[in-house]
Amino acid sequence: MAKNSEDVKKQDAKMWSAYGLALNLGFMIVTPILVFGGGGVLLDRYLNSFPIFIFVGFILSMVAALGIVYVKMKDIVVMGKPKKK
Amino acid sequence: MAQFIPPTLASEPVFHIGEFAVRNTHITSVFTLCVLLVIALILRKKQYQLIPSGVQNFMEILIGGLFDFFDQIVGDTEKTKKFFPLVTTIFLFVIVSNWMGLLPGFGSIGVWEEMGEEGMVLVPILRSTFADVNMTFALALISVTACQVFGFSMLGMKGYGGKFFINPLKNPVGSFVGLLELMSEGSKMISFSFRLFGNVFAGEVLLLVITFLVPYVAPLPFYGLEIFVGFIQALVFAFLTLVFLKIATTAHH
Numbered sequence: 001m002a003k004n005s006e007d008v009k010k011q012d013a014k015m016w017s018a019y020g021l022a023l024n025l026g027f028m029i030v031t032p033i034l035v036f037g038g039g040g041v042l043l044d045r046y047l048n049s050f051p052i053f054i055f056v057g058f059i060l061s062m063v064a065a066l067g068i069v070y071v072k073m074k075d076i077v078v079m080g081k082p083k084k085k
Numbered sequence: 086m087a088q089f090i091p092p093t094l095a096s097e098p099v100f101h102i103g104e105f106a107v108r109n110t111h112i113t114s115v116f117t118l119c120v121l122l123v124i125a126l127i128l129r130k131k132q133y134q135l136i137p138s139g140v141q142n143f144m145e146i147l148i149g150g151l152f153d154f155f156d157q158i159v160g161d162t163e164k165t166k167k168f169f170p171l172v173t174t175i176f177l178f179v180i181v182s183n184w185m186g187l188l189p190g191f192g193s194i195g196v197w198e199e200m201g202e203e204g205m206v207l208v209p210i211l212r213s214t215f216a217d218v219n220m221t222f223a224l225a226l227i228s229v230t231a232c233q234v235f236g237f238s239m240l241g242m243k244g245y246g247g248k249f250f251i252n253p254l255k256n257p258v259g260s261f262v263g264l265l266e267l268m269s270e271g272s273k274m275i276s277f278s279f280r281l282f283g284n285v286f287a288g289e290v291l292l293l294v295i296t297f298l299v300p301y302v303a304p305l306p307f308y309g310l311e312i313f314v315g316f317i318q319a320l321v322f323a324f325l326t327l328v329f330l331k332i333a334t335t336a337h338h
Contacts, residue, residue: 009157009160010160012157012158012160013157013158013159013160013161013331014160016157016158016324016328017158017328017331017332019324020324020325020328020329021328023276023321023325024272024273024276024325026276027272027273027275027276027279028269028272028276030272030275031268031269031271031272034275035268035271064265064268067261067265068265068268068269068272071262071266071269072269075332075335
């Protein structure tokens with residue numbers, strides 16, 4: 001019974017973490033775009049090489065955004081799993 | 086017809102102490118702290134009663150309810166006890182600030198000042214604390230720093246630092262994932278500060294527009310909405326801080 005209630009508690013915690021992730025998902029996608037996209041724009045301005053670095057920044061931001069979402073989803077899934085004995 | 090003056094995006098300086106500009110959102114935050122301090126002093130003066138009544142009863146319901154809710158999110162009572170003081174302080178500070186911003190006189194009582202091209206502008210003496218992105222960013226900084234401090238203290242330098250910094254020669258994919266983790270820490274600050282600022286500022290503008298269009302009765306439902314939004318935003322900020330604290334103190338598998 002006690003084990004069961006502990007499992008329910010863990011399951012609830014997993015659900016809340018998933019909500020937290022969902023609330024933050026948009027910003028997780030936006031941040032790499034700001035970093036790499038903005039970096040690309042600045043580099044292009046500095047080196048006068050438009051549109052090479054904007055394009056490279058765009059590709060990098062897409063990869064990074066996908067990567068962040070994947071890593072965070074994995075974290076949530078791992079958190080909910082029971083510990084191995 | 087009266088002229089509609091939209092609230093400015095940045096908070097306005099009301100007076101200066103030397104070089105330091107005291108802004109209207111700063112004054113409100115000091116008021117908020119005073120309110121919280123007075124409640125704490127009242128509770129302290131009344132002493133702890135075994136059979137609670139009045140303010141103690143209310144506070145026990147509030148604190149007990151928050152603890153149960155946070156424990157449900159964390160899923161580990163020992164961790165909840167460690168995070169509880171910080172997260173509850175954030176929750177109470179944000180909710181009291183948000184609700185204080187709805188009181189009469191906030192945004193409406195001020196001094197007329199000459200502002201260059203704009204001419205005479207009303208500078209409100211009091212303004213909702215989190216209608217200023219500096220305040221939300223400061224709170225976000227506290228929250229994200231707390232995540233790092235708790236992460237290091239509970240997992241150790243190697244355990245927590247190992248989430249971000251992995252030798253690229255040994256594990257190139259892991260190294261890239263670590264960089265992504267580091268970047269997501271930055272996204273936390275952006276999400277915290279802009280979510281709260283956006284909601285509070287939008288509420289302030291909404292109330293001002295409705296009051297300007299129909300001054301009587303019509304703004305009442307919107308005030309109700311803002312009371313709800315103030316509560317939800319405080320809860321979301323505290324909840325997200327708790328989730329990030331939990332994730333920061335969970336070892337990587």
